[in-house]
Amino acid sequence: MDGLEKEPAAAQAIFGDHLAAGRAFTEALARHGEELGLIGPLELPRLWTRHILNSALVAPLLRPGRVGDVGSGAGLPGLVLAIMRPDVLFTLIEPMERRVAWLERQAAELQLSNVTVLRARAEESKLFGALDQVTARAVSALRTLIPVTAPLLRPGGELVLMKGAGVDAEISAAQKAIRKYRLHDEEVLVLGEGLVSEVTRVFRATVD
Numbered sequence: 001m002d003g004l005e006k007e008p009a010a011a012q013a014i015f016g017d018h019l020a021a022g023r024a025f026t027e028a029l030a031r032h033g034e035e036l037g038l039i040g041p042l043e044l045p046r047l048w049t050r051h052i053l054n055s056a057l058v059a060p061l062l063r064p065g066r067v068g069d070v071g072s073g074a075g076l077p078g079l080v081l082a083i084m085r086p087d088v089l090f091t092l093i094e095p096m097e098r099r100v101a102w103l104e105r106q107a108a109e110l111q112l113s114n115v116t117v118l119r120a121r122a123e124e125s126k127l128f129g130a131l132d133q134v135t136a137r138a139v140s141a142l143r144t145l146i147p148v149t150a151p152l153l154r155p156g157g158e159l160v161l162m163k164g165a166g167v168d169a170e171i172s173a174a175q176k177a178i179r180k181y182r183l184h185d186e187e188v189l190v191l192g193e194g195l196v197s198e199v200t201r202v203f204r205a206t207v208d
């Protein structure tokens with residue numbers, strides 16, 4: 001596919017047995033992502049590194065159970081994680097109709113029986129207290145993301161929020177929300193060091 005980043009060598013190590021499905025999803029996103037407004041025109045040359053592997057690195061943090069991905073958009077990280085973790089049940093929560101149609105079509109084409117797509121904003125999803133873990137990527141800063149995601153967790157559930165290099169400043173700005181939503185054991189994990197050129201940062205925290 002013209003302009004698509006060559007598959008990095010790390011893809012095999014990260015996806016393991018799921019690499020064929022990871023490739024199929026990456027190629028579908030490369031083919032249709034721009035026309036559907038899912039990815040910007042500059043993303044193809046860094047699709048694997050910046051988006052696919054960045055999402056895939058989160059897979060080992062998930063536990064068998066029910067995971068919600070808030071604001072799945074193109075399927076990042078939700079569809080990538082569903083490919084890698086057939087033992088986890090995913091609910092992809094996304095309000096935009098066109099993106100929901102894409103997520104449903106991809107879940108069907110990839111034969112992902114562990115995926116449900118819910119057209120809703122997280123705050124209106126009626127999933128309060130229902131999930132074991134919640135993921136999100138590129139949705140909003142922690143200060144506003146925590147109030148949207150934490151209420152979906154059952155007691156003892158965990159936020160697994162993908163963040164950029166500014167995560168420490170986001171955590172400082174989110175102290176009020178961290179207290180209000182009774183988060184504890186907050187930590188920043190840096191994933192993929194020595195394996196990929198762009199590491200993945202995750203803000204992880206547990207609710208009471």
Ligand SMILES: C[S@@+](CC[C@H](N)C(=O)[O-])C[C@H]1O[C@@H](n2cnc3c(N)ncnc32)[C@H](O)[C@@H]1O
Binds near residue numbers: 076096123136138
């Ligand atoms: C910038 S896109 C990122 C999409 C994808 N997570 C990614 O990393 O490419 C943000 C997505 O979050 C969705 N979104 C924004 N607010 C939301 C909310 N309150 N609940 C659920 N989804 C939301 C938007 O519709 C959009 O698809």
